[in-house]
Amino acid sequence: MNENQIQFMREAIRLSVESVKNGGGPFGAIIVKNGEIIARGNNQVTLNHDPTAHAEVVAIREACQHLGHFQLEDCDLYTSCEPCPMCMGAIYWSRPNRVFFGNTKSDAAKIGFDDQFIYKELQTPFLERKIPMIQLLNGEAIEAFQLWDKKEDKVSY
Secondary structure (H helix, E strand, C coil): CCHHHHHHHHHHHHHHHHHHHCCCCCCEEEEEECCEEEEEEECCHHHHCCCCCCHHHHHHHHHHHHHCCCCCCCEEEEEEECCCHHHHHHHHHHCCCEEEEEECHHHHHHCCCCCHHHHHHHHCCHHHCCCCCCCCCHHHHHHHHHHHHHCCCCCCC
16 A cells, blocks of 8 residues: 555545534545545435435546546545445446455444345345345337447447
8 A cells, every 4th residue: 555545545534434423324435536536425325315325426426527427447446445235336337447445344234234135135036035126028128228239329338
């Protein structure tokens, strides 16, 4: 770790502490490009009544708006905790270069943020999940996929 990485991680941690003090969850994240912080996020789930407003997702949204692109090329994400499954999905879709984290998912589980059941659910057949996933109208829904597949000017992601 170099001194810049340590300072960036400290900023993510500072955001997590500030978030708790301001009524949010104990998570903070920043996105860095070319040695500059381009986005910050803290957990706003309960504040904004938005289950997707995790620190990483908030920071990714802000960074993508800043960059005018849906991918975080040449960016690093610093987050106060190992990302949950939802944030991992957002991270992989946004494609930063690296992710640095402070606390582990085990640390988070000890204070009531246990996402292990989601990891298990992802491995469970969709009809056996705690929230049943029921496929309907595949024959009709496939039309959008067929159109996308034939589209010559699509932007792949």
